[in-house]
Amino acid sequence: MITLKTKKIILGVSGGIAAYKSCYLVRELVKLGAEVRVVLTPSACEFISPLTFSTLSRNEVIVNIFPEKKVNTKTSTWHIDLARWADLFVIAPATVNTIAKIKNGIADNALTTLVSARRCPLLIVPAADEDMYLSQSNQKNIADLKLQGVYFLETEYGELASGLTGFGRMAEVDLIVEKIKSIISNSHKDYLKKKILITSGPTYEPIDPVRFIGNRSSGKMGQALALAAFYRGADVTVITGPTHLSYPSQIKVIKVKTADEMLDAVKKQFPKCHIFISAAAVADYKPKKVSPSKLKKNKTKLTIELIENKDILKEISKSKKRNQIVVGFSVETENEISNSKEKLIKKKLDLIVINNPLREGAGFEVDTNQIYILRKDGTLKQFPKKFKIDVANDILNEIKNLNE
Numbered sequence: 001m002i003t004l005k006t007k008k009i010i011l012g013v014s015g016g017i018a019a020y021k022s023c024y025l026v027r028e029l030v031k032l033g034a035e036v037r038v039v040l041t042p043s044a045c046e047f048i049s050p051l052t053f054s055t056l057s058r059n060e061v062i063v064n065i066f067p068e069k070k071v072n073t074k075t076s077t078w079h080i081d082l083a084r085w086a087d088l089f090v091i092a093p094a095t096v097n098t099i100a101k102i103k104n105g106i107a108d109n110a111l112t113t114l115v116s117a118r119r120c121p122l123l124i125v126p127a128a129d130e131d132m133y134l135s136q137s138n139q140k141n142i143a144d145l146k147l148q149g150v151y152f153l154e155t156e157y158g159e160l161a162s163g164l165t166g167f168g169r170m171a172e173v174d175l176i177v178e179k180i181k182s183i184i185s186n187s188h189k190d191y192l193k194k195k196i197l198i199t200s201g202p203t204y205e206p207i208d209p210v211r212f213i214g215n216r217s218s219g220k221m222g223q224a225l226a227l228a229a230f231y232r233g234a235d236v237t238v239i240t241g242p243t244h245l246s247y248p249s250q251i252k253v254i255k256v257k258t259a260d261e262m263l264d265a266v267k268k269q270f271p272k273c274h275i276f277i278s279a280a281a282v283a284d285y286k287p288k289k290v291s292p293s294k295l296k297k298n299k300t301k302l303t304i305e306l307i308e309n310k311d312i313l314k315e316i317s318k319s320k321k322r323n324q325i326v327v328g329f330s331v332e333t334e335n336e337i338s339n340s341k342e343k344l345i346k347k348k349l350d351l352i353v354i355n356n357p358l359r360e361g362a363g364f365e366v367d368t369n370q371i372y373i374l375r376k377d378g379t380l381k382q383f384p385k386k387f388k389i390d391v392a393n394d395i396l397n398e399i400k401n402l403n404e
C-alpha cells in the first residue's frame with residue numbers, strides 16, 4: 001500500500017462551493033501521514049473559514065501574500081521556501097478563474113504566487129458550473145496546462161451547487177487521494193545532483209524554404225521524461241525538435257529543427273551529463289539538396305534524393321565515458337524485440353525503451369504509451385499501458401536499478 005508518510009503536500013483551495021469537500025481531503029491526507037499546508041484564495045475564505053483548515057491540517061493556513069506579522073528576512077520569502085518544500089501541489093477545488101490565472105502565469109494572491117514558484121508536480125482538480133467549466137476559454141486553458149505537464153482530475157457528471165445537473169462537479173475525495181498517491185509515489189528526490197540530457201520531438205528536414213520531411217512525434221514522451229526527472233531533483237537539459245510543448249523555466253531547453261542541428265547540440269551537451277536519454281524521433285534521411293527557392297508545381301513527377309543522417313547515438317557512443325548512462329528509444333512495428341536488441345548492441349546502450357506505435361495507446365501523439373525495457377544484460381521487462389508521465393517514472397526507476 002502506498003502511504004503518504006513524510007510526504008509534503010500543499011493544498012490550494014479556491015473560491016467554489018466544493019471548498020467544503022476539501023476539508024475531508026485534508027483530513028484523509030493527514031490520516032495517511034502526509035504533512036499538509038493549506039493555502040486559500042481570498043474568495044475561498046468566503047466559502048470556508050481558514051480556522052477549519054488550520055484545525056484539520058494542524059498547521060497555520062496561508063491566505064495573504066504579505067503576512068501580517070512582521071517577520072525576519074528569511075521568512076519573508078516564505079513562498080519560495082514553501083514552494084521548494086513541497087513534494088506535490090494540489091488545487092481542489094480549482095475555479096475557472098484560478099485555472100486561467102495559472103495558465104497565464106499570474107501570481108496575484110498567495111495561491112497563484114506559490115504555483116509559479118513551485119518545483120514539484122501540480123495536480124488541478126477543477127469544479128464549476130457546467131457552462132463555466134465547458135466554456136471555450138476554460139477548456140483551452142486546461143488543454144494548454146496539460147501541454148505544460150500539469151495533472152488534471154477531470155470533473156464528474158452529476159448534481160451541481162446551482163441545482164442543475166451536468167459536468168463540473170468536483171471529483172470525489174477518494175479519487176483525489178488515489179490520484180495523489182499515484183503521483184507522489186514517484187516524487188522522491190532520488191536524482192538530486194544528476195545531470196540528465198534528453199532529446200525530444202521530431203526533426204524537420206527541409207526540402208525548400210516552405211516544405212520539410214517530418215514525422216508524427218509530438219515530443220510528449222520527452223517532455224514527460226524531463227518533468228519526471230526534474231521533479232525527482234535532476235538538473236535537466238532538453239534538446240527538442242519543433243513541438244507545441246512548454247517546460248518549467250528551471251529546465252534548460254535547446255530548440256533545434258534538423259537532425260544535424262540536434263547532433264551538434266547533443267555533442268556539446270553530452271560530455272556534461274551523467275545520463276543521456278534519446279527520446280527524439282530523429283529523421284533517418286534528409287534531402288540531398290535543399291532548394292533555395294520554393295519548388296514550382298510544373299512537373300507531374302518530383303523526385304527528391306535522400307541521404308542518410310548521422311545516427312546520434314552511434315556518434316556519441318564513441319565518446320561515452322564509463323560512468324555515463326545512455327538510454328535509447330526504439331520504435332518498431334515488427335520484430336520489435338530482436339530489432340531493438342541489435343540496436344542496443346550496435347549503439348552501445350545501457351538500456352533501450354521499445355514501443356510499437358501500431359499498438360493501441362502507444363507511440364506518437366497520444367498521452368499514453370506501452371513499453372518494454374531491455375537492459376544490456378539481456379533482462380527484458382514489459383510494462384502495461386500507462387500515462388506518459390508514469391512511463392517516464394518507470395524508465396527513471398529502471399535507470400536507477402542499473403547500478404544495483
Ligand SMILES: Cc1cc2nc3c(=O)[nH]c(=O)nc-3n(C[C@H](O)[C@H](O)[C@H](O)COP(=O)(O)O)c2cc1C
Nearest residue numbers: 014015016017041043044095096097098127128129
Ligand atoms: C455561490 C458561488 C459559488 C461559486 N462556485 C464556483 C465554482 O464552483 N467554480 C468556479 O470556477 N467559480 C465559482 N464561483 C465564482 C468564483 O468564486 C469567482 O470566479 C472568484 O473570483 C474566484 O476567485 P478565486 O479563483 O481567486 O478563488 C462561485 C461564486 C459564487 C458566488
